Amino acid sequence: MGLKKGAFSFSRFGVSTPLTGNFADLFDEKIKSFAFRDFFPENEEKSLGWTGLQEILDSSFAYAAHTLGDYRVFSLRIDRKTTPSALLRLRFLEAERSMLAERETKKLYKEEREALRESIRQDLMKQAHPVPSMLDVCWSLTKGMIYFSSHAEKILQDFQDFFRETFEMDLALHVPWLDALGQNKEETEEFLSRQPGREFLTWLWFKSEERDGRIALEGQEEIGLAFVRRLILESGEGDYAESVVCQGQHALLLEGKEALRQGKKIREARLSLEIDSMEWEFTFKADLFQFQSMKLPAPTEESEENSALEEEGRLLERIFLLEKAIETMDRLFAFFMGLRLSASWPAEVARMERWMNR
Incomplete structure (x- = not known):
């Protein structure tokens, strides 16, 4: 794959x-x-x-x-x-016991223990x-x-x-938000502290339900966007992070919206994207704008030939479809950023809050 x-x-x-x-x-x-x-x-x-x-x-x-x-x-x-940690520990304990018995002592110095562990690790690496x-x-x-x-x-x-x-x-x-921001360091740091990828994905969920999943982008026909099957929401950072995983359409609506009302933002979601009657499905990871397990639309024509030319053609078509989905997500983010940095954002937030509380 x-x-x-x-x-x-x-x-x-x-x-x-x-x-x-x-x-x-x-x-x-x-x-x-x-x-x-x-x-x-x-x-x-x-x-x-x-x-x-x-x-x-x-x-x-x-x-x-x-x-x-x-x-x-x-x-x-x-x-x-790689050396399994359990095996390394076992071999170290055996070698340590043998060395202690040989020296008739009860303890090795720290430096000796570290050198012994490294020597055993190197021996295991040679065998691996x-x-x-x-x-x-x-x-x-x-x-x-x-x-x-x-x-x-x-x-x-x-x-x-x-x-x-x-x-x-x-x-x-x-990550596209670094390109979209200006040179003002304080404004940049303040914006990044809001986790723009998660804000974007949370806003996308709202847009996917606002007009039955239809979103109009400038210079392009309407696209279709839907959240399907799985959603991960999170608040806090590090050891204080709290996550909620929602699976299934019913859970997305009930548990997901409840998590939003509690202040969580979407960290990861499975999306279905429709462009010109073609459909992509992928998991979108908001923090670094990454794509996981992207399923591309079926090729326009199937050929049983496996010549080098046919393989190159199929690969070029897959790259074209890949970039089509990426460019659309980038344009959606640019749409979001334009709104997010405009005077219209407070009104958009109010509409999102009404949607969350429905």
């Missing part, structure tokens, strides 16, 4: 570095230089490298297999070794088999945007670091 087929979960990164005239040759050279090598460095917990998207064993990128029109599509392979994971990457050169198939903070950081090492470019996780 991923960019090629099935549901797709992803985060977005912006690439701000301008591309040079010889970028195509430079990209080809760099990605081959940092391609995955079937060699695991001793005493390392992980090994990273780029591979082909269409063929995961392809690390040679023959015939520019990473190029798809204006896009660069490839995968990041991360092989990671690396577990591979494949993360899809789609880089739109025109938009300066990358779609990367993970939400995990650790993996996102690995991707940013390895991308910088490979291409000598910095990536920034893309």
